[in-house]
Amino acid sequence: MADETELPDDVALLWGMRDAPRRGPKATLTADDITRAAIAVADADGLGAVSMARVASELGNSTMALYRHVRSKDELLALMADAAFESPPELPADADWRSGLMLWARHNLAAARRHPWFAQLPIGAPPIGPTSLAWFDSALGALSGSGLSEPEKVGVVMAMLTYVHGEIRLRTSLSAAYAANPEAFGPRYGELLKRLVDPRRLPALSAVVEAGVFDQDTLYEEEEAKEEFEFGFSLFLDGVEQFIAARSRE
Structure with a gap:
């Protein structure tokens, strides 16, 4: 045995x-x-x-x-x-949970971007390797002093991983697609939408098209992708902040 x-x-x-x-x-x-x-x-x-x-x-x-x-x-x-990932960043001792998670997310995304093939790896189990667990520990540590319970900290970190790793996979795919066919991300896309989007069937998308959101020379730029990531991640952190505030009132 x-x-x-x-x-x-x-x-x-x-x-x-x-x-x-x-x-x-x-x-x-x-x-x-x-x-x-x-x-x-x-x-x-x-x-x-x-x-x-x-x-x-x-x-x-x-x-x-x-x-x-x-x-x-x-x-x-x-x-x-x-x-593939180096050790997680050392979070400043005086960092609050929000700035700590933002720093963590930026470094995690940057680490994955150094190895584009990472996005293609299958996810077959929860983190168990030494480096993976070090990153998990770092994210949980950023939430120290937040007032959240241990299960709630895990819930926040898992939700964050969903967002960050979704961004890793999306940006890796878009970057490769843009390199292969930049015209697909050019003005032609906006022109096609104007021809195809019927405001009676797709009213919300039609409003976006009519506002000229897609009238750009290119729809994919690395710097803009970074800004979009931080905008979306800030919205996620806003939600966590509201949750923490609600917990403190209980």
Whole structure:
């Protein structure tokens, strides 16, 4: 019977606590080496280029040498997902919860943007790796002194993750689409909407079109995307602020 105090095998791998293979020649690789090489491949050529064979080639080793440490591509992707982000930012000691979460969100978004392939990774489980949990802890820590209960803090952080990671995936997709076909984001889009949007069927959208919202040279610019993110995130924080204020009156 397995020792119930032992970590699950996949979790032990993420934390560098899985026993190294004892048979065969002395290992010259580590799981960290393999993870770094896989991230370099993904940064250079995209997530689709990552395979055990490609990573082995980059490291100058056989594919079987990798399998001694990382047993499948799924394990490799899990390692990459946790290692892609650096440590979370150190929140200023005098920061209030709102500025702390804003700083956290900006750094989280920037970290993901450095690795566009991150948005393509599957989300198969709650955070469990050391880096993922460090970011989770940092966000919860920003809410210290907010007056929220522990379950409420988790609820706020999970809602924030939904917004931030939604932005990561949306902006990554739009950036790639714009690079591939910038004309789709140009004046032609507004012109098409004027032809297609019937005010009787789509009255709200028609009002936006008639106001000239889409009459722009380009509908996608990185700086504007950042501003739109901060505007939307500020609205989210406004809601959290109202919730905290309601809690304090109870």
